[in-house]
Amino acid sequence: MAEPWNVVDTGLLGAAENMAWDRALLEAREAGEIGNTLRFLRFKPCALVGCHQSLEQELDLDYCAAQGIQVQRRITGGGAICFDPGQLGWELFLSRNALGTPDMGEIARRVCEAAAAGIRRLGVDARFRPRNDIEVGGRKISGTGGSFEGRALMYQGTLLLDFEVEQMLRVLRIPAEKLRDKAIASARERVASLKELLGEAPPVEEAKAALTGAFGQAFGVAFASAALPETVVGRYREALKEIDCPEWVNLVQKPVSDAPLLEGVAKFPGGLLRLAAAYDRRTRHLKQVWFAGDFFASPARLVNDLEARLKNITLAEAEVAIRQFLSGYPADALSLSADEVIGVLRRTVGEADGLL
Amino acid sequence: MANVNGCELPDDLYYNVEDNVWARRETDGTLVVGMTSYACSLSGQIVAFTPKKAGKVVERGRSLSTVESGKWVGPVKAPVGGEIVAVNEVLFDDPGIINADPYGEGWLIRLKPGDWEGESGNLVSGGDIVPAFEAKMNEDGFGGC
Structure with a gap:
């Protein structure tokens, strides 16, 4: 059997701290300081834009400021989303050849299908829908995206254990008045949380075990839990300095x-x-x-x-x-x-x- | 024009094979940098391009820009260190040009190299291009452009 992959849980953190771990772990995987790693994470209330989006075009920044919702920029692409402690983030940090193909679309598909199998273990019929979503009955339950650096990659997703659609739409810019109700209804019909589907959200530990088991089965690996080396913690501190800073958060600025x-x-x-x-x-x-x-x-x-x-x-x-x-x-x-x-x-x- | 597994690789350019970038040396000593057709094929249609700003000095192997395709984001790395003197602003509105014309209109960045003589030795050119990319594609298990 192949060498076990590490599994870490960085717990409930702010947006900047979570983005800094993303960068630090990806760099550490590229530098060979860590092996293939599965990370679980959760967020304090925050709104995240994709790597190439502008905050002002995507978010209601006044509302975020008034509600104390942190705003940050991901190192992955895609659209703006908001988080609170009701979602479980999962991330794989892998060498680019870990899954045996250089094709980025194929890597995404394999990871998403494994994650969908993990979510099915929790009692819902989750399926991968190309390009990047995992759905239950046509409703998104996990959005995903990836980033690479040299010979390493990170692929991440979010599992909606519980989710407030109204809160998400307050944070995002959406149409006013006559279409606002429609936008809310439409989002509610397109998104599903485990709490909504199952009556109650499974405990976080149960969701982690389901995903870990499914990744292990799909990729033929075992998981072990080991502390991160001090060099990685050092990279995290350096990354946090760059990320928890207006230059990064406002990296892309486009007029509304x-x-x-x-x-x-x-x-x-x-x-x-x-x-x-x-x-x-x-x-x-x-x-x-x-x-x-x-x-x-x-x-x-x-x-x-x-x-x-x-x-x-x-x-x-x-x-x-x-x-x-x-x-x-x-x-x-x-x-x-x-x-x-x-x-x-x-x-x-x-x-x-x-x-x- | 060299061609490896269906990927065009002009033989008048310098390449960092590992990072999948090309560089063309201009008569004024500046360097135009872009993604290879192989990199474009691996990433698929590019939907966003965010370069570092002109005036920024970037070391060899550090990121000049990030590009996004599907939902993958990755860096485009500096083949040699230098100062960014221009970015291809046309790509902001139409990043798909990178895929359509990776060695022409789809160039990304113009660099003023800090030490071309000292750092260009790690780039491949001329007759070394084909074997270097053949080895890279074999190692990656790449099927072809």
Whole structure:
């Protein structure tokens, strides 16, 4: 059997401390100071943006400041999320050849499938959904992402033991007024916690054991628990100095005006369609789209599933995605046509581009 | 133009094979740096690019920039130490250019090397490019671009 992998738990920490451990452990793995390592972590209330996002475009910073919610930047990519002690973070620090493939997509898939198997041990039917989510019945229960450094990599995810959707949406910038309720309802239907699914959240130790067991089985390794070497603690202190600092937190700054929340509305024979879109004017990408109105759609999750398809894509890609989605979806009924949905989206985005 | 496992590797460039970066020496002594087609193939479509700022001095092997693809983030490392004199700002709005034209419009950073003569010895060029990348791809178990 291969050498055992280490498992550590850094406990409940602030955002900067957790980000500093990410960097320190990744550097230490690259330097060969530690072997392959599984880390568990939890967060004090905080909001984290992806490595290349700007705080001001993604977060309601006034609300965060008023509520004492820490804001930080991850060393991994993806979107903004918020944490509190109700989520369990898991992270693997591995040599890049540990899983026997150099393909980053394949590495992500293998780790996510193992994590999904771990979550299934807790009593829910968790499955990996490409590219990066683990879901139960179409609802996200663990978001994931990775970072690499030389010959080492870190792949991380978050397991929602308990989760407050409303709190997350207060922290993030989302559409106002008429679509706000829709955005909240939509997020609630797209996200699930173990507490919601099982009636109560499993104890943290049980969730850790389930994930550890599943990673061990998937990768054919045993886990042992050993203290981190002093050199790694030194790296952590150095990393914390750099990360707990405005230069890092504000590394990417983009004006809010480049990321407007657009709204569009149109009346059709099949009903009123209202939409909101978070749009990046610089890259001309739709970050997210929400639909509401009094049109008829069955099953009800059709609209949520369509919204899930329309993330981080250009308008042209969205048009293709809407057509493909609606022609392939097992819909019982929808009182709007693809042309009508596309028409409203095109007009809404077109008006925003005209303001450039 | 050299080609290894379907990955183009222009033979007039210098490469750090381990870090998968290329460098082109300009007549004014500055160095244009980018990702190899092999690096682009491993990472997939690049969706974000955040370089260190112009004026920053970066040591050899330290990160000049981070790039994001899917949800992976990784550094692009300096092939030699030097001062960043320019970044390719076109990539901010369209980082996919890195994949589309990694040796042309998709360049990342222009560096003023601190000690080109002293540090360029670890870069491969000319006839050494193909065997070096063949060995690297074999070691990685890479199937091809």
